[in-house]
Amino acid sequence: MPALYYHPLSSYCWKALIAIKVLGVHVTLHAVNPGDADERALLAKLSPFGKIPLLVDEDRPVLETSILIEHLQVRHARSGARLIPEEAASALDVRLWDRVMDQYVMTPMQTFTADLLKPQEQRDPVAVDRARSLLMTSYGVMDRQLEGRTWLAAEDFSLADCAAAPALFYAIAYVPLGVEHSRVAAYFERLMEHPAIAGVISDAQPFFKYFPGRAGLSRRFFEPEI
Protein backbone atom coordinates (compact mmCIF):
# COMPACT_ATOMS: atom_id res chain seq x y z
CA MET A 1 0.00 0.00 0.00
CA PRO A 2 1.39 3.47 -0.81
CA ALA A 3 2.39 5.68 2.14
CA LEU A 4 1.55 9.38 2.36
CA TYR A 5 3.67 11.71 4.48
CA TYR A 6 1.52 14.72 5.35
CA HIS A 7 0.43 17.28 7.91
CA PRO A 8 -3.27 17.93 8.59
CA LEU A 9 -2.85 21.75 8.25
CA SER A 10 -0.84 21.76 5.02
CA SER A 11 -2.67 23.12 1.99
CA TYR A 12 -0.88 20.88 -0.52
CA CYS A 13 -1.56 17.88 1.73
CA TRP A 14 -5.27 18.75 1.67
CA LYS A 15 -5.09 18.71 -2.11
CA ALA A 16 -3.63 15.18 -2.02
CA LEU A 17 -6.00 13.95 0.72
CA ILE A 18 -9.08 15.21 -1.14
CA ALA A 19 -7.89 13.40 -4.28
CA ILE A 20 -7.18 10.20 -2.33
CA LYS A 21 -10.76 10.18 -1.04
CA VAL A 22 -12.33 10.92 -4.42
CA LEU A 23 -10.18 8.29 -6.16
CA GLY A 24 -10.99 5.74 -3.45
CA VAL A 25 -7.32 4.91 -2.88
CA HIS A 26 -6.03 3.20 0.26
CA VAL A 27 -2.84 4.73 1.67
CA THR A 28 -0.97 4.47 4.94
CA LEU A 29 -0.91 7.92 6.51
CA HIS A 30 2.22 9.22 8.28
CA ALA A 31 1.73 12.60 9.94
CA VAL A 32 4.96 14.63 9.97
CA ASN A 33 5.70 18.03 11.39
CA PRO A 34 7.99 20.10 9.11
CA GLY A 35 8.59 22.42 12.10
CA ASP A 36 10.47 19.59 13.90
CA ALA A 37 14.18 19.20 12.95
CA ASP A 38 14.23 15.38 13.28
CA GLU A 39 11.13 14.99 11.17
CA ARG A 40 12.53 17.42 8.57
CA ALA A 41 15.68 15.24 8.43
CA LEU A 42 13.55 12.13 7.84
CA LEU A 43 11.66 13.90 5.06
CA ALA A 44 14.92 15.13 3.49
CA LYS A 45 16.09 11.50 3.31
CA LEU A 46 12.95 10.48 1.47
CA SER A 47 12.55 13.53 -0.74
CA PRO A 48 15.20 15.92 -2.12
CA PHE A 49 13.17 19.08 -1.42
CA GLY A 50 11.77 17.93 1.92
CA LYS A 51 8.25 19.03 0.95
CA ILE A 52 4.94 17.50 1.90
CA PRO A 53 2.88 15.76 0.74
CA LEU A 54 5.21 12.96 -0.23
CA LEU A 55 3.98 9.62 -1.51
CA VAL A 56 6.16 6.54 -1.27
CA ASP A 57 4.96 3.77 -3.56
CA GLU A 58 6.91 0.51 -3.88
CA ASP A 59 9.90 2.24 -2.25
CA ARG A 60 9.86 5.03 -4.84
CA PRO A 61 9.16 8.63 -3.79
CA VAL A 62 6.49 10.38 -5.84
CA LEU A 63 6.93 14.17 -5.60
CA GLU A 64 4.77 17.16 -6.53
CA THR A 65 1.14 16.97 -5.56
CA SER A 66 -0.32 17.16 -9.08
CA ILE A 67 1.95 14.33 -10.25
CA LEU A 68 1.28 12.37 -7.07
CA ILE A 69 -2.47 12.60 -7.77
CA GLU A 70 -2.08 11.58 -11.40
CA HIS A 71 0.12 8.68 -10.25
CA LEU A 72 -2.65 7.53 -7.90
CA GLN A 73 -5.24 7.85 -10.64
CA VAL A 74 -3.15 5.79 -13.06
CA ARG A 75 -2.04 3.11 -10.58
CA HIS A 76 -4.48 2.83 -7.71
CA ALA A 77 -7.84 4.53 -8.34
CA ARG A 78 -11.01 2.54 -7.82
CA SER A 79 -12.53 1.52 -11.12
CA GLY A 80 -14.05 4.49 -12.97
CA ALA A 81 -12.79 7.13 -10.52
CA ARG A 82 -10.92 9.98 -12.23
CA LEU A 83 -9.80 13.52 -11.49
CA ILE A 84 -8.22 14.12 -14.90
CA PRO A 85 -10.61 13.42 -17.74
CA GLU A 86 -9.76 10.86 -20.39
CA GLU A 87 -10.48 13.19 -23.29
CA ALA A 88 -7.28 15.09 -24.18
CA ALA A 89 -8.69 18.64 -24.54
CA SER A 90 -10.61 18.40 -21.25
CA ALA A 91 -7.53 16.95 -19.55
CA LEU A 92 -5.52 19.99 -20.72
CA ASP A 93 -8.14 22.37 -19.26
CA VAL A 94 -7.95 20.57 -15.94
CA ARG A 95 -4.15 20.66 -15.89
CA LEU A 96 -4.17 24.36 -16.81
CA TRP A 97 -6.53 25.31 -13.96
CA ASP A 98 -4.62 23.10 -11.56
CA ARG A 99 -1.47 25.08 -12.47
CA VAL A 100 -3.35 28.40 -12.14
CA MET A 101 -4.50 27.44 -8.64
CA ASP A 102 -1.01 26.39 -7.52
CA GLN A 103 0.91 29.27 -9.08
CA TYR A 104 -1.50 32.17 -8.67
CA VAL A 105 -3.54 31.33 -5.56
CA MET A 106 -1.57 28.81 -3.46
CA THR A 107 1.79 30.57 -3.95
CA PRO A 108 0.67 34.10 -2.94
CA MET A 109 -1.32 32.60 -0.05
CA GLN A 110 1.90 30.89 1.14
CA THR A 111 3.69 34.27 0.96
CA PHE A 112 1.36 35.57 3.68
CA THR A 113 1.94 32.50 5.85
CA ALA A 114 5.73 32.58 5.39
CA ASP A 115 5.80 36.30 6.23
CA LEU A 116 3.84 35.83 9.46
CA LEU A 117 6.21 33.05 10.52
CA LYS A 118 9.21 35.43 10.29
CA PRO A 119 10.42 37.64 13.11
CA GLN A 120 8.90 41.12 12.77
CA GLU A 121 12.17 42.72 11.59
CA GLN A 122 12.53 40.22 8.70
CA ARG A 123 9.00 40.70 7.34
CA ASP A 124 8.61 41.93 3.79
CA PRO A 125 5.57 44.20 3.29
CA VAL A 126 6.41 44.69 -0.40
CA ALA A 127 6.24 40.92 -1.08
CA VAL A 128 2.99 40.72 0.90
CA ASP A 129 1.46 43.60 -1.07
CA ARG A 130 2.45 41.90 -4.31
CA ALA A 131 0.85 38.66 -3.06
CA ARG A 132 -2.35 40.54 -2.13
CA SER A 133 -2.57 42.11 -5.55
CA LEU A 134 -1.96 38.75 -7.27
CA LEU A 135 -4.72 37.14 -5.20
CA MET A 136 -7.16 39.88 -6.23
CA THR A 137 -6.24 39.31 -9.89
CA SER A 138 -6.69 35.54 -9.46
CA TYR A 139 -10.10 35.94 -7.81
CA GLY A 140 -11.19 38.02 -10.85
CA VAL A 141 -9.83 35.41 -13.28
CA MET A 142 -11.63 32.63 -11.39
CA ASP A 143 -14.87 34.59 -11.26
CA ARG A 144 -14.89 34.93 -15.05
CA GLN A 145 -13.98 31.26 -15.52
CA LEU A 146 -16.81 30.14 -13.22
CA GLU A 147 -19.57 31.79 -15.28
CA GLY A 148 -22.06 29.00 -16.04
CA ARG A 149 -19.90 26.36 -14.34
CA THR A 150 -20.33 24.18 -11.27
CA TRP A 151 -16.67 23.15 -11.06
CA LEU A 152 -13.59 25.09 -12.08
CA ALA A 153 -12.31 23.29 -15.16
CA ALA A 154 -14.51 20.36 -16.19
CA GLU A 155 -18.07 19.18 -15.93
CA ASP A 156 -17.12 16.87 -13.08
CA PHE A 157 -15.12 17.61 -9.94
CA SER A 158 -11.46 17.44 -11.01
CA LEU A 159 -7.82 17.87 -10.03
CA ALA A 160 -8.33 21.65 -10.46
CA ASP A 161 -11.00 21.64 -7.72
CA CYS A 162 -8.69 19.61 -5.43
CA ALA A 163 -6.13 22.42 -5.85
CA ALA A 164 -8.68 25.23 -5.55
CA ALA A 165 -10.22 24.07 -2.25
CA PRO A 166 -7.20 24.49 0.06
CA ALA A 167 -5.78 27.42 -1.92
CA LEU A 168 -9.02 29.42 -1.61
CA PHE A 169 -9.74 28.29 1.95
CA TYR A 170 -6.48 29.74 3.24
CA ALA A 171 -6.20 32.65 0.75
CA ILE A 172 -9.51 34.21 1.76
CA ALA A 173 -8.37 34.19 5.40
CA TYR A 174 -5.72 36.71 4.29
CA VAL A 175 -7.49 38.49 1.42
CA PRO A 176 -11.29 38.19 1.56
CA LEU A 177 -13.30 37.92 -1.65
CA GLY A 178 -14.85 41.17 -2.85
CA VAL A 179 -18.55 41.69 -3.71
CA GLU A 180 -17.50 41.42 -7.36
CA HIS A 181 -16.41 37.79 -6.75
CA SER A 182 -19.86 36.34 -6.19
CA ARG A 183 -19.28 33.32 -8.45
CA VAL A 184 -16.12 32.44 -6.53
CA ALA A 185 -18.04 32.84 -3.26
CA ALA A 186 -20.76 30.43 -4.48
CA TYR A 187 -18.10 28.01 -5.78
CA PHE A 188 -16.34 28.16 -2.42
CA GLU A 189 -19.59 27.05 -0.74
CA ARG A 190 -19.91 24.14 -3.19
CA LEU A 191 -16.34 23.13 -2.38
CA MET A 192 -17.04 23.28 1.38
CA GLU A 193 -20.06 20.99 0.93
CA HIS A 194 -18.10 18.38 -0.99
CA PRO A 195 -17.79 15.37 1.39
CA ALA A 196 -14.05 14.80 0.72
CA ILE A 197 -13.28 18.48 1.41
CA ALA A 198 -15.53 18.68 4.46
CA GLY A 199 -13.72 15.62 5.89
CA VAL A 200 -10.25 17.09 5.37
CA ILE A 201 -11.32 20.38 7.00
CA SER A 202 -12.86 18.60 9.94
CA ASP A 203 -9.61 16.63 10.50
CA ALA A 204 -7.63 19.92 10.36
CA GLN A 205 -9.87 21.82 12.77
CA PRO A 206 -7.91 20.94 15.96
CA PHE A 207 -4.79 22.41 14.28
CA PHE A 208 -6.28 25.73 13.10
CA LYS A 209 -5.02 27.39 16.27
CA TYR A 210 -1.51 27.01 14.79
CA PHE A 211 -2.40 28.57 11.41
CA PRO A 212 -0.71 32.00 11.29
CA GLY A 213 -3.71 33.53 9.47
CA ARG A 214 -6.29 32.08 11.91
CA ALA A 215 -7.64 35.57 12.76
CA GLY A 216 -9.07 35.74 9.22
CA LEU A 217 -10.76 32.32 9.30
CA SER A 218 -14.54 32.34 9.40
CA ARG A 219 -15.96 31.51 12.86
CA ARG A 220 -17.73 28.53 11.29
CA PHE A 221 -14.28 26.93 10.92
CA PHE A 222 -12.39 28.37 13.86
CA GLU A 223 -13.53 29.69 17.23
CA PRO A 224 -10.59 31.47 18.88
CA GLU A 225 -9.96 30.66 22.56
CA ILE A 226 -10.50 33.75 24.68
Ligand SMILES: N[C@@H](CCC(=O)N[C@@H](CS)C(=O)NCC(=O)O)C(=O)O
Ligand atom coordinates in the same frame (compact mmCIF):
# COMPACT_ATOMS: atom_id res chain seq x y z
N1 LIG B 1 5.28 22.16 -5.41
C1 LIG B 1 5.01 21.37 -4.22
C2 LIG B 1 4.72 22.31 -3.07
C3 LIG B 1 4.50 21.57 -1.74
C4 LIG B 1 4.62 22.52 -0.56
O1 LIG B 1 4.87 23.72 -0.70
N2 LIG B 1 4.43 21.95 0.64
C5 LIG B 1 4.60 22.73 1.85
C6 LIG B 1 3.46 22.44 2.82
S1 LIG B 1 1.91 23.04 2.20
C7 LIG B 1 5.89 22.32 2.53
O2 LIG B 1 6.32 21.19 2.42
N3 LIG B 1 6.50 23.25 3.24
C8 LIG B 1 7.69 22.97 4.00
C9 LIG B 1 8.92 23.46 3.29
O3 LIG B 1 8.81 24.11 2.24
O4 LIG B 1 10.01 23.21 3.84
C10 LIG B 1 3.86 20.40 -4.50
O5 LIG B 1 3.04 20.66 -5.41
O6 LIG B 1 3.78 19.35 -3.85
